[in-house]
Amino acid sequence: MTTAEIPRTVADYSKAAANAMEGGFDGVQIQANYLYLIPQFLNTATNVRTDEYGGSAENRARFLFEVLESVLKVVNSGLVGIKIAPMHEKGAFAANDETLPTIEYVIKRLNDYGLSHLLMMGASTDFSGSPIASLTGDGMFQHFRPIFRGPLIANVKMDRERGNRLIVDGLADLIAFGRPYISNPDLVERLATNAPLNNDIKSETIYGPGPEGYVDYPSNADSCQNTKEAGK
Ligand SMILES: Cc1cc2nc3c(=O)[nH]c(=O)nc-3n(C[C@H](O)[C@H](O)[C@H](O)COP(=O)(O)O)c2cc1C
Numbered sequence: 001m002t003t004a005e006i007p008r009t010v011a012d013y014s015k016a017a018a019n020a021m022e023g024g025f026d027g028v029q030i031q032a033n034y035l036y037l038i039p040q041f042l043n044t045a046t047n048v049r050t051d052e053y054g055g056s057a058e059n060r061a062r063f064l065f066e067v068l069e070s071v072l073k074v075v076n077s078g079l080v081g082i083k084i085a086p087m088h089e090k091g092a093f094a095a096n097d098e099t100l101p102t103i104e105y106v107i108k109r110l111n112d113y114g115l116s117h118l119l120m121m122g123a124s125t126d127f128s129g130s131p132i133a134s135l136t137g138d139g140m141f142q143h144f145r146p147i148f149r150g151p152l153i154a155n156v157k158m159d160r161e162r163g164n165r166l167i168v169d170g171l172a173d174l175i176a177f178g179r180p181y182i183s184n185p186d187l188v189e190r191l192a193t194n195a196p197l198n199n200d201i202k203s204e205t206i207y208g209p210g211p212e213g214y215v216d217y218p219s220n221a222d223s224c225q226n227t228k229e230a231g232k
Pocket residue numbers: 031033034083121155156157158176177178179180206
């Protein structure tokens with residue numbers, strides 16, 4: 001990315017945020033984790049720049065904060081969230097010695113912006129043997145809860161018991177669900193009534209072009225009815 005492309009891209013983020021608000025969304029969330037553009041700037045393995053966007057954590061985070069500040073020019077900070085967490089993936093996105101200090105640096109600075117939330121993914125891959133092994137399981141939230149002072153949303157592999165425990169233990173303010181929303185059309189009701197969750201998610205129908213995988217997962221009431229009929 002050339003130095004000239006950076007301000008253009010930063011402006012694209014604020015334009016996208018303004019468009020989203022104009023389109024009726026309640027708020028926007030900046031995507032700063034996974035393998036996308038912002039994490040490519042943050043990561044020492046992918047960011048080999050020698051200008052003010054590369055080198056130190058401050059420089060690697062410059063793009064993120066320029067994006068954030070450009071979005072905050074068009075959307076009130078209480079309606080802007082961010083998704084960020086250290087991750088351990090294959091190849092260039094394997095966690096390295098700079099991964100944790102970089103994200104710590106970013107999250108400390110995020111405290112200054114009064115954002116609506118930080119959405120933090122817990123470990124979605126096996127961290128063992130990596131420099132972020134201590135963030136396995138609840139370790140992610142134990143580590144970052146004392147660092148981030150705003151609303152923290154925990155996600156990945158949540159269920160009723162774990163979500164409630166994280167909130168009671170003060171490790172998260174809110175819990176987000178991803179895959180359980182796909183395989184449980186009545187997720188909220190199941191959580192409210194302590195009904196079992198259907199974790200049998202069919203990966204082959206995710207992003208499918210037809211109705212399969214969108215409208216055909218059974219509700220808890222359907223499952224109970226089927227079990228009753230099978231037992232007759
Ligand atoms: C099919 C699929 C695609 C996903 N793609 C992305 C993605 O592009 N970017 C991202 O930040 N998270 C992505 N996620 C993660 C979800 O946004 C969310 O953080 C995660 O699914 C929560 O964990 P859970 O599914 O165990 O509840 C994806 C998840 C699934 C199941």
